[in-house]
Amino acid sequence: xxxxxxxxxxxxxxxxxxxxxxxxxxxxxxxxxxxxxxxxxxxxxxxxxxxxxxxxxxxxxxxxxxxxxxxxxxxxxxxxxxxxxxxxxxxxxxxxxxxxxxxxxxxxxxxxxxxxxxxxxxxxxxxxxxxxxxxxxxxxxxxxxxxxxxxxxxxxxxxxxxxxxxxxxxxxxxxxxxxxxxxxxxxxxxxxxxxxxxxxxxxxxxxxxxxxxxxxxxxxxxxxxxxxxxxxxxxxxxxxxxxxxxxxxxxxxxxxxxxxxxxxxxxxxxxxxxxxxxxxxxxxxxxxxxxxxxxxxxxxxxxxxxxxxxxxxxxxxxxxxxxxxxxxxxxxxxxxxxxxxxxxxxxxxxxxxxxxxxxxxxxxxxxxxxxxxxxxxxxxxxxxxxxxxxxxxxxxxxxxxxxxxxxxxxxxxxxxxxxxx
DNA sequence: TCTGGGGTCCTAGGACCC
DNA sequence: TCTGGGGTCCTAGGACCC
Numbered sequence: 001x002x003x004x005x006x007x008x009x010x011x012x013x014x015x016x017x018x019x020x021x022x023x024x025x026x027x028x029x030x031x032x033x034x035x036x037x038x039x040x041x042x043x044x045x046x047x048x049x050x051x052x053x054x055x056x057x058x059x060x061x062x063x064x065x066x067x068x069x070x071x072x073x074x075x076x077x078x079x080x081x082x083x084x085x086x087x088x089x090x091x092x093x094x095x096x097x098x099x100x101x102x103x104x105x106x107x108x109x110x111x112x113x114x115x116x117x118x119x120x121x122x123x124x125x126x127x128x129x130x131x132x133x134x135x136x137x138x139x140x141x142x143x144x145x146x147x148x149x150x151x152x153x154x155x156x157x158x159x160x161x162x163x164x165x166x167x168x169x170x171x172x173x174x175x176x177x178x179x180x181x182x183x184x185x186x187x188x189x190x191x192x193x194x195x196x197x198x199x200x201x202x203x204x205x206x207x208x209x210x211x212x213x214x215x216x217x218x219x220x221x222x223x224x225x226x227x228x229x230x231x232x233x234x235x236x237x238x239x240x241x242x243x244x245x246x247x248x249x250x251x252x253x254x255x256x257x258x259x260x261x262x263x264x265x266x267x268x269x270x271x272x273x274x275x276x277x278x279x280x281x282x283x284x285x286x287x288x289x290x291x292x293x294x295x296x297x298x299x300x301x302x303x304x305x306x307x308x309x310x311x312x313x314x315x316x317x318x319x320x321x322x323x324x325x326x327x328x329x330x331x332x333x334x335x336x337x338x339x340x341x342x343x344x345x346x347x348x349x350x351x352x353x354x355x356x357x358x359x360x361x362x363x364x365x366x367x368x369x370x371x372x373x374x375x376x377x378x379x380x381x382x383x384x385x386x387x388x389x390x391x392x393x394x395x396x397x398x399x400x401x402x403x404x405x406x407x408x409x410x411x412x413x414x415x416x417x418x419x420x421x
Numbered sequence: 422t423c424t425g426g427g428g429t430c431c432t433a434g435g436a437c438c439c
Numbered sequence: 440t441c442t443g444g445g446g447t448c449c450t451a452g453g454a455c456c457c
Binding site: 098099100101102184185186187188189190218220 | 456457
């Protein structure tokens with residue numbers, strides 16, 4: 001059996017854990033630039049707010065009902081995620097991190113010594129006691145069914161946070177009651193397609209012949225079908241190296257000058273490079289894109305991307321930033337108000353330092369060493385302690401808006417929580 | 422005034438090779 | 440009248456996930 005442990009409304013729960021006065025109150029967490037609502041508690045959902053709503057459109061309801069609002073702080077959530085994961089690893093030996101708020105736990109063998117539901121309930125209680133994060137666990141024979149079970153565990157209090165689908169009767173009943181659009185692997189497109197074909201519940205899908213499913217939904221849909229019928233086939237074992245690395249942001253204010261665009265691109269290039277070195281890789285290809293504000297129909301619209309292949313795969317911030325600056329120059333257009341830019345690294349290979357006979361960069365090892373020193377200093381003294389001058393000093397127009405930010409209580413000694421007695 | 426960011430896999434079609 | 444067959448690689452686009 002396999003379990004899926006899912007943190008309930010994770011970002012909002014972290015904020016609530018760190019602001020105890022908010023227990024039982026509506027809470028919303030915003031995306032980068034305070035743009036959209038990306039996480040909200042059930043109390044906030046009950047007020048009619050939905051995930052994905054633009055913040056400014058929901059502001060009325062928020063203010064009228066005293067909803068607590070926070071700017072998303074991914075560093076903080078990642079730190080809390082690590083704490084939750086470590087408690088799970090104390091309980092089950094083999095675990096697999098699927099996302100910041102979801103973990104698969106392999107329970108094979110545990111049934112000999114434990115009641116699986118009791119074991120998972122104990123873990124859920126431990127996590128609640130030590131971190132204040134509510135967790136729901138689903139147990140079943142496949143990952144897709146475990147996801148279904150975890151949603152039942154979340155929905156009905158009677159389960160005590162843990163729901164297990166361990167018999168054929170339970171599987172059929174669960175699939176007949178579950179919303180097809182909420183099945184892992186069925187997106188809006190395939191949901192519409194299936195509705196048109198007369199398939200309206202997960203059970204109806206599971207009962208179709210395999211060839212029929214393959215014909216209409218191809219390989220990914222066929223795998224979902226197998227999983228719904230109890231045959232495990234989805235492998236989510238960790239991707240060690242990313243194949244592409246992107247950093248992009250919408251700007252707090254629109255920008256128009258070449259210098260501002262280049263400063264934003266330089267800053268994103270640095271961030272990509274340190275992620276790249278963090279996974280001990282080099283990139284063979286650099287792309288830069290920039291665009292106008294697609295919601296402003298009154299302004300001229302623009303979107304462009306330019307790509308450059310590097311002679312040797314590189315993880316050198318100086319070299320990649322220089323390439324990104326040329327690309328930014330190429331796509332800049334005077335008269336356009338830019339809302340967003342980004343850097344994308346691709347063609348990623350293992351190892352930070354590559355060589356060829358005709359390499360134009362001298363002493364490549366020293367350059368890599370220099371970049372790694374930047375990483376260490378920024379890790380030790382805080383992000384952007386040292387960087388390239390082209391990226392600017394930090395108070396520019398293009399910086400994000402974050403008006404409701406929770407301090408990094410868990411990771412930064414200078415921002416640690418103050419308790420007044 | 423104000424509308425997020427970062428990934429993966431699969432498939433079809435074109436270019437190119439022998 | 441009649442114009443091969445089989446393969447690989449790359450790319451763009453679509454679909455999905457959190």
